[in-house]
Amino acid sequence: MTPEERFLAKISPEPNTGCWLWSAGTIPSGYGVFGVNKKLVIATIWAYEHFNEPRNGLFVLHKCDTPACVNPDHLFLGTHRDNMDDMHRKGRENYFGRKGPAKTYRGGRSKMSNKAA
Numbered sequence: 311m312t313p314e315e316r317f318l319a320k321i322s323p324e325p326n327t328g329c330w331l332w333s334a335g336t337i338p339s340g341y342g343v344f345g346v347n348k349k350l351v352i353a354t355i356w357a358y359e360h361f362n363e364p365r366n367g368l369f370v371l372h373k374c375d376t377p378a379c380v381n382p383d384h385l386f387l388g389t390h391r392d393n394m395d396d397m398h399r400k401g402r403e404n405y406f407g408r409k410g411p412a413k414t415y416r417g418g419r420s421k422m423s424n425k426a427a
């Protein structure tokens with residue numbers, strides 16, 4: 311079984327939002343963990359790098375506000391600052407108020423040289 315097959319066996323698709331909800335182990339913040347090459351990795355990070363591209367030290371953030379979601383289409387890269395902004399912004403939003411994934415992609419910023427780690 312390839313890592314991708316094992317990964318896909320651990321998700322349960324959410325028909326309304328399109329989220330891939332992680333059904334295996336999670337860490338306390340709600341992010342899934344995935345064992346690959348005898349190491350545990352954060353499932354969203356693995357999904358992003360496997361299906362999209364290397365994250366180059368940036369944070370993998372959710373467009374859909376669902377920490378358990380590992381759908382690579384719902385993930386985007388941001389800096390540590392973006393991560394904080396995102397959490398604060400989402401903390402003020404009604405978690406169940408959205409009809410689907412956010413459509414705005416908050417790319418555009420050119421401050422990528424500020425290493426987030």
Ligand SMILES: [Zn+2]
Pocket residue numbers: 327328329330374376379380381384411
């Ligand atoms: Zn999602």
